[in-house]
Amino acid sequence: MKLRTGFVRASGYAYKVRRVLFALTRGKVSPEEVVRAAGELNVRIFEELQKRGVDKGDVVRIGVPFRIEDGKVLWDYSGLEIEVYRKEEDEKLAKAMEEVEERERALEEKISRIEELANRLKELSNELLGEIEEIKQEHTSLRLRAEG
Amino acid sequence: MKLRTGFVRASGYAYKVRRVLFALTRGKVSPEEVVRAAGELNVRIFEELQKRGVDKGDVVRIGVPFRIEDGKVLWDYSGLEIEVYRKEEDEKLAKAMEEVEERERALEEKISRIEELANRLKELSNELLGEIEEIKQEHTSLRLRAEG
Amino acid sequence: MKLRTGFVRASGYAYKVRRVLFALTRGKVSPEEVVRAAGELNVRIFEELQKRGVDKGDVVRIGVPFRIEDGKVLWDYSGLEIEVYRKEEDEKLAKAMEEVEERERALEEKISRIEELANRLKELSNELLGEIEEIKQEHTSLRLRAEG
C-alpha cells in the first residue's frame, strides 16, 4: 500500500499524513497505532523538510509505501518521496492551499461544537437512566442493575 | 431507624420492603447492599407469614428497626412486628390493596418502555460520538481519543 | 362503558376520575376531551360529596356509566354511584389510602424530573440539528432545509 498526501501546505503536512492514514487503514489498525505510526513518519518528513529549507507556506506532496503486520504499520522509508513547490514559484497553488487550510479551521470549530453537544446528549441520557433506576428502585418490582 | 412498609398485600410485601429501604437509605448504602439486606429480611418475614398461614390476598403491615454500620444494613430482628389483616375480615382494605397492586403493574409497563427508550438514546449518543470521532480523524486536526 | 374509580381518598377523587378515564378511552377520545369530561363529572361529584359532608380524609368509591359519541364523552348521571367510607369507621382503609397518596406524590416528583430531562434532550437534539445545518450550508453541497 502507499500513502499519498496529495498537495498540502507544508504547515499542515503532519495532520494530512495522519488523516490519510486513518482513512486507508480503517478497520485494520487501531487508532492508537495510526497516531503512533503517523507520528513516527512525520518526524522523518520533518527532518527532510528542514534539510531542504521548506517554508510553512510552501506546498508539498508526499508519498510513502507501507505494509501492515500484526496490526502495526511498517513504513518503507526507502520509497519515501517528497515533492516541494515553493510559494514564490507556484503562487496560485500556494494561495489555494492556504484557502483550504482556512476553511478547515472553520470546519473544525463547528465539529468541536457538535462534539460538545453530542457529549452533553450522552451525559443527559445517563442522567435520565439514573433517574429511571431510582423510580424502579422505589416504585416498582422491575429488575434492578444491582441485581446483576 | 425503623423500616415501616405501611399496608401492603402479602403478595407484594417483599418488593415493598425493598422499595422503602431504598428510599430510607439513599446515599448511605449501596444499591447492592439494599438488595442484599432486603433479601435477608424478606426470608425472615416469609417464614413468619408461612407460620401464621397468611394468604397472598391478606394485607400485612411490617415494621423493623435497623442501623447502618460501615455501609451495611443491620436488622434488629428482636423488634420485628408483623400485623396481619385477613381478607375475609377486612374486605375493603384487601380490595383496595389489590387495586393498588394492579395500578402498579400498569405503571411498571410504562416505566419499562421509558427505560428502553432511554437506553436507545444512550446508544444513539454513543454512535454519534463514534461518527464524530471518525470525522475528526479523517478531516480535522482536532485532538483525538487515541491521543489520550 | 362504566368508569370505576376503585377506593380513593376523597381528597384525590378528581385526579383518580381523570386517570381512569384516560386509561379507558385511550385512542378513542382526545386528551382535551378527557380533561373536559372529567372536569364536568368532577363538578357533579363535588356537589354530591359536599351535600353528604364528606371529609377529604374519608375514602370514596365512584362509578358512573358513559358512552362515547363523535369523540365526546357523555355521562349517564342517572347511574352515578358514590360510596363513602368515613375515616372514623374504616380507619385502616383510610390510613392505607393516605399512604398511597403519599407514595404518589413521591412518584410525581420523579416523573417531573424525568420530563425535564426529556425536554432538555429534545432541545439539545434541535440545537445539534441546527449546528449540522450550518455545517451543511457552509461546508457541503448537501440538500438544505431552505431548499424545501
Add this chain to the structure above:
Amino acid sequence: MKLRTGFVRASGYAYKVRRVLFALTRGKVSPEEVVRAAGELNVRIFEELQKRGVDKGDVVRIGVPFRIEDGKVLWDYSGLEIEVYRKEEDEKLAKAMEEVEERERALEEKISRIEELANRLKELSNELLGEIEEIKQEHTSLRLRAEG
C-alpha cells in the same frame, strides 16, 4: 461587501458561491434568501463560463460586490470578476482542487450520517415525551399538555 470564492474547480463553483454567501451573511439574511440569491448569481456566472468555454476541470476564482437591503441580497453585476485557470496550463492547481473536491465528498457522506443520527435522536426524544405524558395522564396529578 464582496463575495470571493477563492480558487475552486469550475465543477463546484455554484456550491462554493452559496457556502461563502452563507458564511458572509449569517444572521443578516434568511437561508431561503441565501439560496435564492446564490441561485440568481450562479445563472449569471454559468452563462459567462459557457461563453468562455470553461471546462469543469478548470479552476476559477470569482468575485462580486453586493449589498443587503431589507433582508435581500443585491448583486452588483457590473463588478463581477471571473478569473479562469485552464487545467492544461495550471496542472498542479487543477489537480489540487480536484483532490479538495474528493475530500469534500467524503466529508459530506459523514455529515449526512451524523444528520441522520441527530434526526433519530430528536424522534426518540419526542417518543419519550409522549410516553411520559401518558404516565402523567394515567398515574399522576401533574399538569398535562391538554390543560394548555
